[in-house]
Amino acid sequence: MGASSTFQDTLPLSSDALLAQLDAWGLTYRLHTHTPLRTVEDAKGVEDQFLVPGESTLCLKNLYLRDKKKRNYLVTLEQSREIDLKALGAELGVGSLSFGSADRLFQNLGIRPGAVSPLAMINGVQNNVRFFMDAAAQQADVINMHPLVNDRTVAMARGDMMAFFDQIKCEVGWLH
Structure with missing residues (x-):
């Protein structure tokens, strides 16, 4: 099954329901629709159409990871940032990290590969x-x-993104 909006009704929370919740919380965003993007390279091919002159925009890559104690992590990085999983595990103080399976991604984040966010x-x-x-x-x-x-x-303003995390009671750890 794909990760596009065609299959959103098979998710625990649909994209439409998420957008309605953002609206209900008064969070603002610009919504762009496009062909399914599965990789950073795919995203780089369309991101120029989302950019607004004068805005500092961060485009992301997202990693769903697990440690040896079976704890789950979502790590969001600037899309061109190189990542060394061994060094990241050391920075987080959790030892070695590996990619989580598609089944665990769906179970823990309610999404499919290609839609990690x-x-x-x-x-x-x-x-x-x-x-x-x-x-x-x-x-x-x-x-x-x-x-x-x-x-x-x-495309969400940083303040609205942080308000989203506050609404869902998500603690953000910052990577330098």
């Missing part, structure tokens, strides 16, 4: 997923994220 923490907080984000997000005006599906992107 900080917005999935709306499901992840209930499943004790720990969230870490690139400190570069603290400087960006706008952050681009998938709203649980990979054929949509929301």
Whole structure:
């Protein structure tokens, strides 16, 4: 099954329901629809159409990871940042990390591969997923994220993104 909005009704929380919740909380965003984006390279091919002159925009790559104690992590980084899982595990103080399976991704974040996003923490907080984000997000005006599906992107102001985390009671760990 794919990660596009065509299949959103098979998710624990649909993309439409997430967007309605963002609206209900008074959080603002710009919604973009596009072909399904599965990789950073796919995203780089369309991201120029989302950019607004004068805005500092952060485009992301997201990693769903597990440690040897079977704890789950969502790590969100600036898309061009190189990542060394061994060094990341040491920085987080959790030892070695590996990628979580598609089944665990669905179980813990309620999404499918290709749609991994900080917005999935709306499901992840209930499943004790720990969230870490690139400190570069603290400087960006706008952050681009998938709203649980990979054929949509929301461009959300940093303040609204942080208000989202407050609403869902998600603690953000910052990576430098």
